[in-house]
Amino acid sequence: MTAHDPALSRRTLLKGAGALIIGFSLPRNARAQSGAAAGFKPGGNDSFAPNAFIRVAPDDTVTVIVKHIEFGQGPFTGLATLAAEEMDAAWSQMRAEHAPADVKRYANLALGVQGTGGSTAIANSWEQMRKAGAAARAMLVQAAADAWKVPVAEVKVEAGVISHASGKRGRFGEFAEAAAKLPVPENPPLKPASDYRLIGKEGAVKRLDTADKSRGKAQFTIDIHTPNMLTVVVARSPRFGGKVASFDASQALKVKGVVDVKQIGSGVAVYANGMWPALKGREALKVTWDDSEAEKRGSAELIAEYRRLARQPGTLAGSHGDAEAALAKADRVIEAEFVFPYLAHAPMEPLDGYLEWDGEKAHARFGSQFQTTEHQTIATILGLPPEKVNLETMLAGGSFGRRAQVSQHLAAELAMAAKAIGPNRPVKIVWTREDDLTGGYYRPLFVHRLRGAVKDGKITAWSNTLVGQSFFLGTPFESFVVKNGIDATSVEGANEIFYEVPDFRCEVHNPKVGVPTLWWRSVGHTHTGYAVECFVDELLQAAGQDPLQGRLAMMGDRHPRAAAVLKAVGEMAGWKGSAPIDGRARGVAVVESFDSFVAQIAEVSIGPEGEPKVHKVWCAVDCGVAVNPDVIRAQMEGGIGFGLGHALYGQITLDGGRPVQTNFHEYRSLRIHEMPEVEVRIIASTEKPTGVGEPGVPPIGPAVANALAALGHGRPRQLPMQGGTV
Numbered sequence: 001m002t003a004h005d006p007a008l009s010r011r012t013l014l015k016g017a018g019a020l021i022i023g024f025s026l027p028r029n030a031r032a033q034s035g036a037a038a039g040f041k042p043g044g045n046d047s048f049a050p051n052a053f054i055r056v057a058p059d060d061t062v063t064v065i066v067k068h069i070e071f072g073q074g075p076f077t078g079l080a081t082l083a084a085e086e087m088d089a090a091w092s093q094m095r096a097e098h099a100p101a102d103v104k105r106y107a108n109l110a111l112g113v114q115g116t117g118g119s120t121a122i123a124n125s126w127e128q129m130r131k132a133g134a135a136a137r138a139m140l141v142q143a144a145a146d147a148w149k150v151p152v153a154e155v156k157v158e159a160g161v162i163s164h165a166s167g168k169r170g171r172f173g174e175f176a177e178a179a180a181k182l183p184v185p186e187n188p189p190l191k192p193a194s195d196y197r198l199i200g201k202e203g204a205v206k207r208l209d210t211a212d213k214s215r216g217k218a219q220f221t222i223d224i225h226t227p228n229m230l231t232v233v234v235a236r237s238p239r240f241g242g243k244v245a246s247f248d249a250s251q252a253l254k255v256k257g258v259v260d261v262k263q264i265g266s267g268v269a270v271y272a273n274g275m276w277p278a279l280k281g282r283e284a285l286k287v288t289w290d291d292s293e294a295e296k297r298g299s300a301e302l303i304a305e306y307r308r309l310a311r312q313p314g315t316l317a318g319s320h321g322d323a324e325a326a327l328a329k330a331d332r333v334i335e336a337e338f339v340f341p342y343l344a345h346a347p348m349e350p351l352d353g354y355l356e357w358d359g360e361k362a363h364a365r366f367g368s369q370f371q372t373t374e375h376q377t378i379a380t381i382l383g384l385p386p387e388k389v390n391l392e393t394m395l396a397g398g399s400f401g402r403r404a405q406v407s408q409h410l411a412a413e414l415a416m417a418a419k420a421i422g423p424n425r426p427v428k429i430v431w432t433r434e435d436d437l438t439g440g441y442y443r444p445l446f447v448h449r450l451r452g453a454v455k456d457g458k459i460t461a462w463s464n465t466l467v468g469q470s471f472f473l474g475t476p477f478e479s480f481v482v483k484n485g486i487d488a489t490s491v492e493g494a495n496e497i498f499y500e501v502p503d504f505r506c507e508v509h510n511p512k513v514g515v516p517t518l519w520w521r522s523v524g525h526t527h528t529g530y531a532v533e534c535f536v537d538e539l540l541q542a543a544g545q546d547p548l549q550g551r552l553a554m555m556g557d558r559h560p561r562a563a564a565v566l567k568a569v570g571e572m573a574g575w576k577g578s579a580p581i582d583g584r585a586r587g588v589a590v591v592e593s594f595d596s597f598v599a600q601i602a603e604v605s606i607g608p609e610g611e612p613k614v615h616k617v618w619c620a621v622d623c624g625v626a627v628n629p630d631v632i633r634a635q636m637e638g639g640i641g642f643g644l645g646h647a648l649y650g651q652i653t654l655d656g657g658r659p660v661q662t663n664f665h666e667y668r669s670l671r672i673h674e675m676p677e678v679e680v681r682i683i684a685s686t687e688k689p690t691g692v693g694e695p696g697v698p699p700i701g702p703a704v705a706n707a708l709a710a711l712g713h714g715r716p717r718q719l720p721m722q723g724g725t726v
Helices: 006-014 075-087 121-148 172-179 210-214 275-284 299-309 323-328 371-382 409-421 433-438 525-542 547-555 560-573 629-649 700-710
Strands: 020-024 051-056 062-066 094-098 156-158 161-163 169-171 230-235 243-248 258-264 267-272 286-290 315-320 333-340 352-357 362-366 389-393 427-430 446-455 458-468 503-509 585-593 596-606 612-622 677-682
Touching: 051 075, 051 121, 051 172, 062 075, 075 094, 075 121, 121 156, 121 161, 121 172, 169 172, 230 275, 230 409, 243 258, 243 267, 258 275, 258 409, 267 275, 267 409, 299 333, 299 446, 299 458, 323 446, 323 458, 323 503, 333 525, 352 409, 362 371, 362 409, 371 389, 371 409, 409 427, 446 525, 458 525, 525 547, 525 585, 525 700, 547 560, 547 585, 560 585, 560 596, 560 612, 560 677, 585 700, 596 700, 612 629, 612 700, 629 677, 629 700
Parallel strands: 062 094, 230 427, 362 389, 458 503, 612 677
Antiparallel strands: 020 051, 051 062, 156 161, 161 169, 230 267, 243 286, 258 267, 315 503, 333 446, 352 362, 352 427, 446 458, 585 596, 596 612
8 A cells, every 4th residue: 555545545445345444534723742742843734635544434433534543542442432332343353553644634733744742642633533433323323314305313322322213223234335425524523521431431431452462462563474585684883973983794694594784874783583693793793983073071071061951051942930030139048950861761562663665665664653754764765756755553561652752763764774785685773772772862960059039938030041952953844843042852841830939040051962862751841840849849948838738839720730639649649749658759740741640659668778769659630521430540550660660770871972771680670669659630620631641750750759858868869869970
């Protein structure tokens, strides 16, 4: 199937006669959810071509064509729920599959390209998929009314059964062929929320991808094996920016199963008849690296440089009043500095991709998170017109931001490897865990320097200077995200805060460092949430205020949704202050990210070796209409585990420019017995749905840090909390 051939695309999606495909147009009016998402919004186009989203087959199954990649966060289930609700389908009928790469049909309305990120999957599909379902229902009902010679208004649909008071009954599949010949309604009416039977209902649906994943039936890129396929691993420079000076492949070519060795743009590729000989061949390969342009600084040197920069004026990112004047004349100034290390995404399935081409056309298969740019990258490198390249999105074993690449380096490496070996030899490129952890594209290292003034029990001044890399500066996406010298992803959550402070200032430095960086689950909020929520807690403590009630007082009535989750989590935990009881203390934090509001309270003690022990976390979330409560709850629980593990243990350390950590024995994750009990409350809302994949992460670190302070151990100034080194 070609990416932009409407006729061929339609035939492929039909998969046989008698099917019904629904498509329609909607204005591209959804907005990006954060600076991360805004980077992929080209603008200038207020509409998009009709998109085919629903397939009703003769066997009565309803397949939702999902434009977002499914790597565990739930879009297969979420988008299918939206369609099924309006169709009045039975959940047992529902299926889901990835859409082909086709930006004309499958653009993410928040991003402007086909892609997944910024917790936008449900948010940008909320109206689109419901209208697709409503249109499908209307056409099926019309087809049934025509066949039965009855008025449309008398036809009912319930749980996938179409019926009439006369006793006539039929299922979707019976009317699919006739419905496909009818015009698509331009603006079908949508259900009122009072009629929902799937959206927002606990236990109403089961995840569509769970069964196949649980029994090993689901196919991932790493599972692909085709005739004549070569497995490829690449030797890359141990320092970022290093280049191949020369290489000797003689010993590598002696390894049984190694077919060839080629230099490509990212390093030296070893081609073999399987993973084991590819790895052994790479071990035997001798490469001399040119480090003349490589980054040679280590973490200690970078942190020292960042600390110096944090004491110098930066680019103004947000202000009101005159924070510097207020701090200069304040009787008491409190200062804090927080250091955040590089972090790897470390998804369970590292990067991999499959590509076959014959010199005239190509077919790629991998867990593509940004289909539009990766499709274009492959076509460009292979010298093919885009319509001659097909990109098939596979299930992926996690991402946390890793597969959404500004540089498109995986797609580029895949295409370069295929081109170097020549046509008619399918290649599967695989990154090992060591490749993943030492390969860069980390959450940037950041330093925050905060200063605050307290007087008469109130916070009167606040100044924050941030220092860290931008992953947009110097890229084609700079103009979309960097405004007035400010990278939105660097300062989101810090340049504006919930709390009313008379004099406020936020500045940023984005130094150039040779380490490739990338968004990481919850992007800027990973560090701004920690710094802001730890510092406001410290200032409230100095002002003699209760951490929870003090936050609410500073919010006033300006942030009702943030206040609501904060009040809710306090009720859930029975908040009576942060003072320790029986060796345990509680800390609180609240963060808005991707238009969702999450408050968390963590109950913490200190273990026998001085390590934090998190016993329970209470979490309240307002993400607008809760489409799938079970998925939302799972994402909050997963985000808490992910965020806690990294706050406690996660770090990538550079020594002379080389990453030190190589696998999970050094890049420590949260163990199953360390996962706290988690209680989640979803706040009822009539607002449009917002993100849940990322917002559960930012509050957990500061909640734990604030509990540690209540225990008398102070808020950790440098992460990770355990085993942190520079």
